[in-house]
Amino acid sequence: MLSRVADSLYWLGRYVERAENNARILDVNLQLMLDFQDGSDMTEQRQWEPIIASLEDQKLFNSLSKQFTAETVCEFVTFERENPNSIYSCLARARENARTVREYISSEMWEQINRLYLFMNSDAARQECANSSIDFYRRFVDSSHQFLGITNATLTHGEGWHFLQVGKYLERADCTSRILDLKYHILLPSGEQVGGNVDTVQWMAVLKSCSALEAYRKISVGQVIPWKVAEFLILHDSFPRSIRFCIDGLDASLHRISGCDRAHFSNEAERLSGRLCSDLDYVTIDEIFKYGLHEYLDRIQLRLIEIAGAMHKTYCEWMEPEPALQTQAQ
Amino acid sequence: MNQSNAFFSNYEVGEFYDEMFEAPGVIRSHYRKLFERFSEMGLDEFERKRALVDNTLLNQGVTFTVYSDNKGTERIFPFDLIPRIIPAKEWDHVERGLTQRIIALNLFLHDIYHEQRIVKEKIVPEEVVRSAVHFRPEFMGFNVPKDIYIHICGTDLIRDRDGNYLVLEDNGRCPSGVSYVLENRQVMKRVFPKLFARHSVRPIDDYAQELLNLLRYVAPDGNPDPTVVLLTPGIYNSAYYEHSFLARSMGIEIVVGQDLVVKNDCVYMKTTKGLKKVDVIYRRIDDDFLDPLVFRKDSMLGVPGIVNAYRKGNVNLANAIGTGVADDKVMYYFVPQMIKFYLGEEPILPNVPTYLTMFDDDRKYVLDHIPELVIKSANESGGYGMLIGPHATHEQHEKFRDAILKNPRNYVAQPVVQLSRAPAFCDGTIEGRHIDLRPYILYGEKITIIPGGLTRVALRKGSLVVNSSQGGGSKETWVVDEN
Numbered sequence: 001m002l003s004r005v006a007d008s009l010y011w012l013g014r015y016v017e018r019a020e021n022n023a024r025i026l027d028v029n030l031q032l033m034l035d036f037q038d039g040s041d042m043t044e045q046r047q048w049e050p051i052i053a054s055l056e057d058q059k060l061f062n063s064l065s066k067q068f069t070a071e072t073v074c075e076f077v078t079f080e081r082e083n084p085n086s087i088y089s090c091l092a093r094a095r096e097n098a099r100t101v102r103e104y105i106s107s108e109m110w111e112q113i114n115r116l117y118l119f120m121n122s123d124a125a126r127q128e129c130a131n132s133s134i135d136f137y138r139r140f141v142d143s144s145h146q147f148l149g150i151t152n153a154t155l156t157h158g159e160g161w162h163f164l165q166v167g168k169y170l171e172r173a174d175c176t177s178r179i180l181d182l183k184y185h186i187l188l189p190s191g192e193q194v195g196g197n198v199d200t201v202q203w204m205a206v207l208k209s210c211s212a213l214e215a216y217r218k219i220s221v222g223q224v225i226p227w228k229v230a231e232f233l234i235l236h237d238s239f240p241r242s243i244r245f246c247i248d249g250l251d252a253s254l255h256r257i258s259g260c261d262r263a264h265f266s267n268e269a270e271r272l273s274g275r276l277c278s279d280l281d282y283v284t285i286d287e288i289f290k291y292g293l294h295e296y297l298d299r300i301q302l303r304l305i306e307i308a309g310a311m312h313k314t315y316c317e318w319m320e321p322e323p324a325l326q327t328q329a330q
Numbered sequence: 331m332n333q334s335n336a337f338f339s340n341y342e343v344g345e346f347y348d349e350m351f352e353a354p355g356v357i358r359s360h361y362r363k364l365f366e367r368f369s370e371m372g373l374d375e376f377e378r379k380r381a382l383v384d385n386t387l388l389n390q391g392v393t394f395t396v397y398s399d400n401k402g403t404e405r406i407f408p409f410d411l412i413p414r415i416i417p418a419k420e421w422d423h424v425e426r427g428l429t430q431r432i433i434a435l436n437l438f439l440h441d442i443y444h445e446q447r448i449v450k451e452k453i454v455p456e457e458v459v460r461s462a463v464h465f466r467p468e469f470m471g472f473n474v475p476k477d478i479y480i481h482i483c484g485t486d487l488i489r490d491r492d493g494n495y496l497v498l499e500d501n502g503r504c505p506s507g508v509s510y511v512l513e514n515r516q517v518m519k520r521v522f523p524k525l526f527a528r529h530s531v532r533p534i535d536d537y538a539q540e541l542l543n544l545l546r547y548v549a550p551d552g553n554p555d556p557t558v559v560l561l562t563p564g565i566y567n568s569a570y571y572e573h574s575f576l577a578r579s580m581g582i583e584i585v586v587g588q589d590l591v592v593k594n595d596c597v598y599m600k601t602t603k604g605l606k607k608v609d610v611i612y613r614r615i616d617d618d619f620l621d622p623l624v625f626r627k628d629s630m631l632g633v634p635g636i637v638n639a640y641r642k643g644n645v646n647l648a649n650a651i652g653t654g655v656a657d658d659k660v661m662y663y664f665v666p667q668m669i670k671f672y673l674g675e676e677p678i679l680p681n682v683p684t685y686l687t688m689f690d691d692d693r694k695y696v697l698d699h700i701p702e703l704v705i706k707s708a709n710e711s712g713g714y715g716m717l718i719g720p721h722a723t724h725e726q727h728e729k730f731r732d733a734i735l736k737n738p739r740n741y742v743a744q745p746v747v748q749l750s751r752a753p754a755f756c757d758g759t760i761e762g763r764h765i766d767l768r769p770y771i772l773y774g775e776k777i778t779i780i781p782g783g784l785t786r787v788a789l790r791k792g793s794l795v796v797n798s799s800q801g802g803g804s805k806e807t808w809v810v811d812e813n
Binding site for chain 1: 389390391404565570583585599600602
């Protein structure tokens with residue numbers, strides 16, 4: 001497979017996942033707002049500012065808007081063209097990547113991503129978002145799931161599919177860690193006691209952002225307990241949005257790409273993903289809290305970046321023209 | 331014949347050759363079934379189907395970007411749903427003519443890059459060859475695999491007032507548009523299945539397979555299992571959709587310049603498993619941009635060293651380098667003579683009458699008749715560098731007069747041909763619009779011509795310009811066996 005194609009598939013997987021996660025976060029926050037409306041600007045700001053913080057887009061946001069309101073944040077995260085991480089921008093880039101590998105992916109995949117992009121670029125999308133934003137984000141998440149389903153059902157599960165998986169899982173693990181980190185930060189500034197109605201609802205919202213509330217209920221009856229939520233979202237071995245599950249999928253796909261068995265590694269990316277996999281297999285939630293949840297999640301995000309870098313070096317380094325040839329070409 | 335058909339009742343045949351009507355109300359026999367089907371349907375149903383088709387094409391991304399607004403609006407290449415029908419007998423004539431022409435053009439290219447007999451025998455003036463912009467003297471004496479230069483050709487045909495097919499242009503470099511032909515057929519089958527059941531339309535689906543066979547056939551050293559790729563300028567090229575469509579249909583890799591690298595005079599593509607040798611390149615990049623080491627130094631699209639690899643015989647390119655010398659508009663004038671010279675035959679498809687301003691008599695005539703003529707510069711395409719005398723101002727006439735006097739080699743002139751018309755759907759009614767035809771010819775182990783080809787239609791009323799940039803659209807083209 002061409003290195004450029006592998007790279008585009010990887011980014012296609014990432015951007016679709018990133019767009020979907022943005023839609024999830026907004027959806028859940030909009031619903032939360034319905035429960036905690038007291039009409040004050042402070043409440044609204046407290047509710048929406050962290051979203052921008054977790055996406056690490058504060059600077060750009062501040063340059064474009066003054067206030068953190070549902071409207072400004074949703075606009076920024078959904079349609080803002082200048083925001084490279086807005087749903088619109090992610091989709092535009094996903095589509096551009098899909099276009100460059102148009103001959104590789106299935107027509108069904110292309111049409112799904114193209115339709116979704118054309119919709120996001122239309123006045124109808126703004127209309128729908130204005131009329132019923134919750135439905136709008138739901139619909140968006142559904143469309144993204146359709147894309148994943150179509151991909152699984154129509155694309156050969158070969159090398160290219162695995163590059164898509166790598167992109168998807170890397171992005172998803174990253175997003176889950178950010179969602180968790182975000183709420184942890186607000187609610188437990190120093191790991192102190194928790195409880196009370198507000199906290200429970202907020203932690204339920206965290207689970208909902210990851211479509212995890214129902215799954216969580218199945219393994220943990222009763223009160224939603226913060227440390228259990230964290231354990232579930234980081235360490236559950238078979239919930240498809242838990243970090244451990246994502247890293248396992250990532251590691252499996254990396255090994256399938258090279259053909260190396262999973263007990264060994266044949267390149268740096270596999271070594272790093274394998275190590276992270278083992279860490280998550282054997283770490284306990286107590287150890288994580290002792291280490292500091294925020295610090296731990298931060299470390300995971302860094303390790304994900306390292307894996308992405310190593311993978312690029314292994315498979316796509318070719319893409320940069322060789323220095324000697326470059327000077328000749330000039 | 332029933333003439334009170336809402337669909338065609340207001341149709342005006344006009345002073346042109348009409349593809350569907352012999353005379354007002356008189357339908358040509360090969361169009362009869364189509365006429366009946368459309369009569370049953372009515373304009374409402376037609377309009378519904380049209381909306382469906384437009385939406386399908388948009389979702390499939392069969393679009394070009396409108397650069398004039400910055401919202402990234404994309405438009406489809408307008409597709410007119412009333413097919414253009416060519417009866418088998420007529421097509422056989424066209425096919426024989428095109429076959430004869432491509433053979434002669436290939437013999438000419440071999441000759442011009444070797445002995446130049448045609449120049450020595452004074453059929454083509456030496457000056458014309460020497461001054462042709464796309465002539466590549468550095469390839470003199472170079473032997474291309476299987477001696478084929480133009481592998482893929484898209485010859486533009488038009489019909490005059492009497493319905494004669496004339497050759498307007500030979501596109502022997504990188505002709506585009508075939509994907510529209512193939513996509514349009516798919517769409518038509520979906521929207522008008524019954525129509526196909528009633529006609530025996532010659533199938534076109536094997537184009538991609540034939541193209542792949544041809545590309546494999548011309549591999550260097552007769553390699554039986556060559557790696558074939560399609561080289562594209564990239565996703566921002568207006569024909570990118572077509573490039574990816576063809577690569578997908580053939581199951582080959584589509585590459586951009588940066589995917590390829592030349593080592594030891596061999597071309598490799600950069601894959602996740604290392605470098606992989608490439609044997610045949612279907613390149614959709616003009617000669618000029620192919621190799622910054624040899625041609626344009628500023629080309630970011632090409633592959634440094636690729637020309638040397640080609641020259642060493644380690645990779646083959648389709649079409650060959652230097653075929654542009656044969657689709658120079660001045661050289662076009664000599665194609666009928668080439669056919670006589672190389673094949674000893676009379677041309678089956680004539681040229682449009684052409685004047686060369688480099689000849690004294692022709693120049694005198696042209697300068698005296700500028701307002702009546704179409705004047706074209708020799709090496710431009712896509713409707714650029716062209717003057718349509720009757721539609722132009724006095725000022726423009728004078729500008730071309732000066733240009734011709736300054737550089738007589740660079741211009742040709744032709745009388746205005748009133749292209750044939752066919753019914754097209756325009757703003758809620760059916761009206762006659764001018765059309766042309768671009769059949770696609772593949773020259774490999776054998777010569778294959780896609781039955782029909784791309785019919786382009788000038789959707790603006792009265793317009794003779796069929797280019798998509800100037801309000802042109804396309805039509806399905808059917809070659810129908812009459813029974």
